[in-house]
Amino acid sequence: xxxxxxxxxxxxxxxxxxxxxxxxxxxxxxxxxxxxxxxxxxxxxxxxxxxxxxxxxxxxxxxxxxxxxxxxxxxxxxxxxxxxxxxxxxxxxxxxxxxxxxxxxxxxxxxxxxxxxxxxxxxxxxxxxxxxxxxxxxxxxxxxxxxxxxxxxxxxxxxxxxxxxxxxxxxxxxxxxxxxxxxxxxxxxxxxxxxxxxxxxxxxxxxxxxxxxxxxxxxxxxxxxxxxxxxxxxxxxxxxxxxxxxxxxxxxxxxxxxxxxxxxxxxxxxxxxxxxxxxxxxxxxxxxxxxxxxxxxxxxxxxxxxxxxxxxxxxxxxxxxxxxxxxxxxxxxxxxxxx
Numbered sequence: 177x178x179x180x181x182x183x184x185x186x187x188x189x190x191x192x193x194x195x196x197x198x199x200x201x202x203x204x205x206x207x208x209x210x211x212x213x214x215x216x217x218x219x220x221x222x223x224x225x226x227x228x229x230x231x232x233x234x235x236x237x238x239x240x241x242x243x244x245x246x247x248x249x250x251x252x253x254x255x256x257x258x259x260x261x262x263x264x265x266x267x268x269x270x271x272x273x274x275x276x277x278x279x280x281x282x283x284x285x286x287x288x289x290x291x292x293x294x295x296x297x298x299x300x301x302x303x304x305x306x307x308x309x310x311x312x313x314x315x316x317x318x319x320x321x322x323x324x325x326x327x328x329x330x331x332x333x334x335x336x337x338x339x340x341x342x343x344x345x346x347x348x349x350x351x352x353x354x355x356x357x358x359x360x361x362x363x364x365x366x367x368x369x370x371x372x373x374x375x376x377x378x379x380x381x382x383x384x385x386x387x388x389x390x391x392x393x394x395x396x397x398x399x400x401x402x403x404x405x406x407x408x409x410x411x412x413x414x415x416x417x418x419x420x421x422x423x424x425x426x427x428x429x430x431x432x433x434x435x436x437x438x439x440x441x442x443x444x445x446x447x448x449x450x451x452x453x454x455x456x457x458x459x460x461x462x463x464x465x466x467x468x469x470x471x472x473x474x475x476x477x478x479x480x481x482x483x484x485x486x487x488x489x490x491x492x493x494x495x496x497x498x499x500x501x502x503x504x505x506x507x508x509x510x511x512x513x514x515x
Contacts, residue, residue, distance in 0.1 A: 207231040223269045247272040280310040284378040291353035291384035297409025297433045299354035309341040314371040325361030355386025392437040398444045404463040406434030414463050427466040438482035450479025458504050470505035
């Protein structure tokens, strides 16, 4: 148990050291090195465990009875008397841990998250930001995400508005990036807190890039200049100049997660598109406009692949097996013998 508590106070001292490095000091301590047993923070030497005094030059023995319980702000290790040492709690230093140290503002770490490249229409791996209360309890007044790309970022975790984070404790914010389109996205996570009457406005920068995953591409069998591509996250695009330029097609109802495309071999103006979660769509004008097919008999609306035979029969590989249709209205399973 003593080992676990010792590690905890070592962590506290490390946090204080980090804060000292990022917080400008108001003035130099009497001994800027604090006898090499502490850190100068805001003109006060914050002593390492086992040391006390203005310059951290005196061992903090747990002398009984003058230092019973280390002033109520620390823990004695090694027994009472000359062999015992006071390890001060966060916010206290000096003789018997009785001297308050300057309060620090809460910390949001890290202060920036980069989600890299994520396929549009999908969600990347979540990342975590930690809010630490240092020196005083902190109540979260407001939090959220703002900025031009805020629509693509979502939050979760234990930090919530109204929560009071007790001194020396933390809560976490889980951020997920799910771009709805290609291109760079930037936003800002903000967490506003109040502690000891002081308002702190904390932020963390968020960046990520949406990528278009080309799931399928078709070439018009009668006009090689005409191309159609399906994009997982951005719908269907058409080109009439071998791909030099592209225009979006119209899907009605709207569906952007296109996973598969197929031509009707008997009619090059008729195409089919399989989507993730929205079933099959059909176009009768070469891919310019699309309408949803029927779903009767189709056990899954997640379409992984499409194929047609010379007679115009359509086959769909779905999340529940293979299905076939002759009119894109009703479907029949053809899964006999499949695992």
